[in-house]
Amino acid sequence: MKKDLQQQLQHIIDYKTKPLGALGRLEEIALQIGLIQQTTKPVVKQPHIVVFAGDHGIAKTGLVNAYPQEVTAQMVLNFANGGAAINVFCRQNQLTLKVVDAGVNYDFSSSPINVIDAKIGYGTKNYLTESAMTIAEAGQAIEKGRSIVRQLAADGCNCIGFGEMGIGNTSSATLIMSAITGLPVVEFTGRGAGLNDDQLQQKINTLQQVYDKHALGSLDQQPIDLLARVGGFEIAMMTGAYLEAVHMNMIVLVDGFIATAAMLIANEIYRGIKPPSPAPGWSSLIAHCIFAHTSHEAGHEKILRHLGVTPLLHLSMRLGEGTGAALAMPMIHAAVNFLNEMASFESAGVSTQQAEG
Known part of the structure; x- marks a missing residue:
């Protein structure tokens, strides 16, 4: 990490007209964004939320999901028509x-809707x-995920959050987290879109069976x-979207459980290829x-604790769609704005000692 830039940013933050550290997490975010963009004057341009949608073969069995697979396509149409929570928060x-069709088991070509067609297949296999x-x-x-983000960056976006939609995708996320961390499947298995106690136990048993079948605990997984x-096509x-966003020095917001699982995979790939980093x-x-x-x-809380990261918000949500990232976006603006616009002790003619006392 470039010590001179980090020291410059910290000095600017510390000498704003406030007690030392008084803006809490906003100060940490401002420092992080400055390092990501490699500047003392970061900016947020054309922030986006990109929602990837895909179906999972396991969902056809009904063993891990409360809702039928058809809900994935129905929710994509809802996104396109502006009626979902993520639409409200983005507005x-x-x-x-x-909204990206990564692999929904539905043909959207006959629908006059604004969905990016990146379909790999009509859902994954079981x-x-x-x-x-x-x-x-x-x-x-x-590669398609990378290409979508590459185009958004070319159009001027430098701040992005990712969301997802896919009945059954909490199961994929659970298996991915368990395989990467080495922690038991049961540690990450939750109720998804609303399983009752019996359905939850059935989901745990099913995922353990999958874990054993694919030997996720004994193989050095690439x-x-x-x-x-x-995995799922949307995951x-x-x-790929995470990898390209980091490569393009974008501000990247990680949403919830499934988005964090995709980030874990991206992190494993990133560590393997060791690309040039925006902050050496x-x-x-x-x-x-x-x-x-x-x-x-x-x-989700367990995996965040395992990673040693502290999220910005804790609202007890479990919706996905990128809603958490959309709700956190104003905090990104606030961090950048105070760094750029708030007066320093020197410029405001305020005594440092008096302000800190």
Whole structure:
């Protein structure tokens, strides 16, 4: 990490007209964003939320989900028509929303809706019996995710959050987290979109069966192989989106449980290829990310604690869609604005000693 820039940023933050550290997390965010953009005067341009949607073969069995698979397509149509929570929050905070068909089991071509067609397939296969996708499909999804973010960056976006929609995708996220951390499946298995106690136990048993079948605990999993075995097209595409966003020095907000699982895969890939980092010395993709909130989904708080990161919000939400990232976006603006616009003790003619006393 460039010590001179970090010291400059910290000096600017410390000598604003406030007691030392009085703006709390906003000061940490301002410092992080300055390091991401490698400047003492960071800016937020054309912030976006990108929601990736995909179906999961396991959802057709009904063993891990309370809602039928058809809800994925129905919710994508709801996003496109502006009726979901993420639409409300994006309008409220003046964010541009993009919805991506990564692999929904539905043909949107006949619908006059604004959805980016990046479909890899009509849902993944059932990983209870076979791999969810091929290695080639996982790679294709990652590249499409990168391409979408690359285009948004070319159009002027430098701040982005990712969301998802896919019935059954908390199960994929659970398996990914368990495989990467080595912690038991049950630690990350939650109620998803509303399972009762009996359904939750059935989900735990099913996922343990999948974990054992694919030997997720005994293999030195390559991240793309892990994606292919138990991932989803929307998770794979989001993985690529994270990688490109970090490569483009964008401010990246991580949403909830599934978005964090995709970030974990992206981090494993990032550490493997060791790309040039915007802040030299940052060996982890995690260092470039701002964690928006703690989901109420079981396991999300555990994985955030495991990663050693502190989210900005704790609202007991478990909706996905990028809603946590959208709600956290005003805090990003606030951090950048105080850094750029708040007076210093010197410029305001305020005594440092008096202000701190």
